[in-house]
Amino acid sequence: MGKLSQAQIKESHVAGVDVSYFDEQGIACAVLLSFPDLRLLGKSFYCGTPGFPYIPGFLALREGILCALAVRKLDPKPDLLFVDGAGSAHPYNYGLATFLEEELDVPTIGITKKPFVGEFTPPPIERGSFSYLYLNGVKIGAVLRTRDGVRELFVSPGKRLSIEEAVRWTLLLSQYRKPEPIRLAHQYSRLACQNRRIA
DNA sequence: GCGACAG
DNA sequence: ATCTTGTCGC
Numbered sequence: 001m002g003k004l005s006q007a008q009i010k011e012s013h014v015a016g017v018d019v020s021y022f023d024e025q026g027i028a029c030a031v032l033l034s035f036p037d038l039r040l041l042g043k044s045f046y047c048g049t050p051g052f053p054y055i056p057g058f059l060a061l062r063e064g065i066l067c068a069l070a071v072r073k074l075d076p077k078p079d080l081l082f083v084d085g086a087g088s089a090h091p092y093n094y095g096l097a098t099f100l101e102e103e104l105d106v107p108t109i110g111i112t113k114k115p116f117v118g119e120f121t122p123p124p125i126e127r128g129s130f131s132y133l134y135l136n137g138v139k140i141g142a143v144l145r146t147r148d149g150v151r152e153l154f155v156s157p158g159k160r161l162s163i164e165e166a167v168r169w170t171l172l173l174s175q176y177r178k179p180e181p182i183r184l185a186h187q188y189s190r191l192a193c194q195n196r197r198i199a
Numbered sequence: 200g201c202g203a204c205a206g
Numbered sequence: 207a208t209c210t211t212g213t214c215g216c
Contacts, residue, residue, distance in 0.1 A: 019206075021207055054207075056204040063206070086205055095205070116205045149216085154205085 015078035016181020029189035044073035089141035089156035101158030
């Protein structure tokens, strides 16, 4: 069970979680990858009806439990978790990633395709370049380019990792625009919904 | 009051 | 999030 540290990046287990929908039903998928080789070690699912509607700012209330239950099925417990939602880049600093970090006691990194709140200046087009996202003069996240010339990604950690550490880990896990854990979790949860349509 | 608004 | 194929480009 590797510990997470930036100074010494050793083997560890990294996970990602995402939810897809079909007829009011949500299917959360969590994937477990080895680090740094990024091998798929396993995946888990949890199906259920969200107990809350989608209201910007309250995504944690809608998908939080579904995500948590899917992640808890992973073995071993991950050392880091990527979430499809904001962490600190939230109006009340309580995005889905923030919620899951507390709920699962695992450091999280929130990733979103669009900024929920805050202002920023677009970073250069090269992979790895980033700028900060500010809200009322406070740094709440980073705007990161994970691939040359591709749309940026908004990165914000839970309450343990710093914004810089979150950016670093996101780059280490990104082969395409989105980090592998999230890309795969999204892919599998969506596939699960597809199968349920035909059935 | 009006518009914006993660997934 | 979801409804949806091919297509242009690195």
